[in-house]
Amino acid sequence: MDEQELRRAVFFTRVHRKPIQKIYTFGETEFIYHIVSPENAQTIIRKGKLTCDKPLIITAETIKDTFGGFDISAIELVEKKYPELFKQLRGLGYQVRNQLISIETVDETQEIIIDRIKNKINENDSRTAILSAPDNLWMFAVLRLTADLIRKSSNENMRDLEERGFFKTTEERINEEIEFLFSEAQTNKAYIKELADRLQEYGLFEKYEDRFFKLVKH
Incomplete structure (x- = not known):
């Protein structure tokens, strides 16, 4: 797509109905789209489905896979010296599959078709989009819809996962578990054995021996 065609795609693509539903954090989400394209005296109608898998989690540990061809010791050194950098790099990866369900050409105007589709959609339907775009640029409209869905969902998805501790490193999760067991063992001696077992399992007994x-x- 050259610069002029890109300008046409941006200028002529219109969103007539947006999905309210956001991409689920912990499951698959499906969206339906209708793309209406005027072509001479006719109108082309495409109906399709977007299937969004649950977001992939990119943590401070898995982000290391991003740096191909780098010495692992250098990456670990940068991680220790600039831990905030790795936290900023964490995020979500989205996988979206597009399936064209149907395509038809009718002898009616774009406006009539859009109104008809709107009237057929249940007002409580939160997952259906209606767009219009030039026929040769309809796929751009699908990609724009996909990008908008990801953009409006990402903050909520991140928040859901952060609240459940999915972005914590293995070291952070282990430290939290050890601190929790120390806290519980202070009031319930039954936790002392479990604490000792965990310290041995994680190879941390020497570090916490005095404590x-x-x-x-006591």
Whole structure:
């Protein structure tokens, strides 16, 4: 697509109905789209489906896979020196599949077709979009719709996952677990054995040895 064609795509693509539903954080989401394209005295109607898988989580650990051809020790050094950089790089990856369901050509105007589709859609339908675009640029309209869905969903998806601790590194999760067991063991001695087992399992007993025996004596 050259610069002039890109300008045409941006200028002539119109959104007549937006989906209200956002992409689910923990499951698959389906959206239906209708794209109406005027062509001479006729109108081409395309109906399709977008299937969005649940977002892929990119953590501070998995982000290392982004840096191909780099020495792992150099990456780890940068991670230790600039931890905020790796936190900023974490995020979500989206996988969206497009399926064209039907295509038909009718002898009616674009405006009539758009109104008819709107009237057929249940007002409670939160997953259907209606767009218009030049016939040779209809796929651009689908991509624009996809980008808009991701853009409006990403903040909520990130928030859902952060609240459930999905972006924490293995080290952060282990530290939280150890601190929780220390806290519980102070009031319930039954947790001391589990704490000891976890410290041994994670190879952290030496690090917490003084604190552990101080807890046992009390």
